[in-house]
Amino acid sequence: KAGVTQTPRYLIKTRGQQVTLSCSPISGHRSVSWYQQTPGQGLQFLFEYFSETQRNKGNFPGRFSGRQFSNSRSEMNVSTLELGDSALYLCASKGGEKLFFGSGTQLSVL
Amino acid sequence: TQLLEQSPQFLSIQEGENLTVYCNSSSVFSSLQWYRQEPGEGPVLLVTVVTGGEVKKLKRLTFQFGDARKDSSLHITAAQPGDTGLYLCAGAGSGTSYGKLTFGQGTILTVHP
Numbered sequence: 001k002a003g004v005t006q007t008p009r010y011l012i013k014t015r016g017q018q019v020t021l022s023c024s025p026i027s028g029h030r031s032v033s034w035y036q037q038t039p040g041q042g043l044q045f046l047f048e049y050f051s052e053t054q055r056n057k058g059n060f061p062g063r064f065s066g067r068q069f070s071n072s073r074s075e076m077n078v079s080t081l082e083l084g085d086s087a088l089y090l091c092a093s094k095g096g097e098k099l100f101f102g103s104g105t106q107l108s109v110l
Numbered sequence: 111t112q113l114l115e116q117s118p119q120f121l122s123i124q125e126g127e128n129l130t131v132y133c134n135s136s137s138v139f140s141s142l143q144w145y146r147q148e149p150g151e152g153p154v155l156l157v158t159v160v161t162g163g164e165v166k167k168l169k170r171l172t173f174q175f176g177d178a179r180k181d182s183s184l185h186i187t188a189a190q191p192g193d194t195g196l197y198l199c200a201g202a203g204s205g206t207s208y209g210k211l212t213f214g215q216g217t218i219l220t221v222h223p
Contacts, residue, residue: 004152033209042216043153043198048209056210090152094209097141101152 002027004093004102012108018079021105025072025093031055032074033099034066037088046089049074081109112137114201116214123189124222131184131217133199140202142175142182143211147196189221 005024013019025032033056034046045058049068066076072093078085086109092099115134123129133142141160145153157166159175159182166173170193172185182199196218200211 031209033211035213043200043213045210045212050209058210092152092209097158098155099143099209099211101154103151 004091004100006089006091006102006105008105009103010106010108012110013081014110015081015083017081018077019081019107020075020077021089021091021107023074023076023091023093023102025074025091026095026100029093029095029100030072031094032068032072033092033094034074034076035090035092036060037090037104038086043090046076078107083109085109112139112201112203112212114199114212114214116199116217118217119215120218120220122220122222125190126188127221129186129189129219131197131199131219132181133183133214134181135201136180137201137203138179139212140179142179143200143202144173144182144184145198145200147198147216153196153198186219189219191221191223194219194221 007022031050033048035043037043046060047066048056052068063079068074088104088106090101090104092101117132143158144156146156147153157173162177162179164175170187174183196216198216199214
């Protein structure tokens with residue numbers, strides 16, 4: 001069974017730009033969660049989608065948004081990028097009570 | 111807001127030593143999970159503890175959930191270089207989906223040969 005796939009692996013953007021990250025969950029998994037990981041703040045929950053509906057949302061500004069498609073693939077978008085948005089963005093698909101994480105997208109904002 | 115305090119932040123030990131990592135909160139969690147993350151990869155689930163006082167063993171790793179379900183510990187016996195990595199505890203609040211977890215800051219463990 002293929003794992004969680006995140007693309008791209010690395011991204012370099014400049015302040016003010018926007019970015020879209022993609023996540024393909026494990027086949028059959030309908031729940032996808034997104035987390036931001038930084039050295040200072042650790043892993044912080046962004047949002048969770050289930051069957052194309054946002055089920056939970058973390059404490060991030062409205063510049064962070066996401067969506068889920070009918071095939072369970074998910075995207076997250078960050079608009080008007082700031083230097084502080086530089087982080088590893090992790091996607092996880094949920095199977096039962098287990099989260100399976102992808103390898104993440106490393107975003108650098110210059 | 112539920113917070114998880116993890117300690118120590120860094121641990122550098124010699125192969126064969128024992129160690130314990132702690133995860134504490136003032137909040138009650140319905141369950142706690144422990145993950146291990148290696149550089150360039152996402153966290154990998156090691157164990158989930160659900161019942162207060164529960165103890166689970168995974169080879170040389172022993173996980174304990176506090177009686178009040180506010181704290182947990184991870185004990186590694188006879189650490190090996192392959193145990194090196196970032197260890198994270200994560201809690202699921204009552205009635206909250208396992209997709210929304212509160213993570214501790216993590217413990218970076220380095221085991222020297």
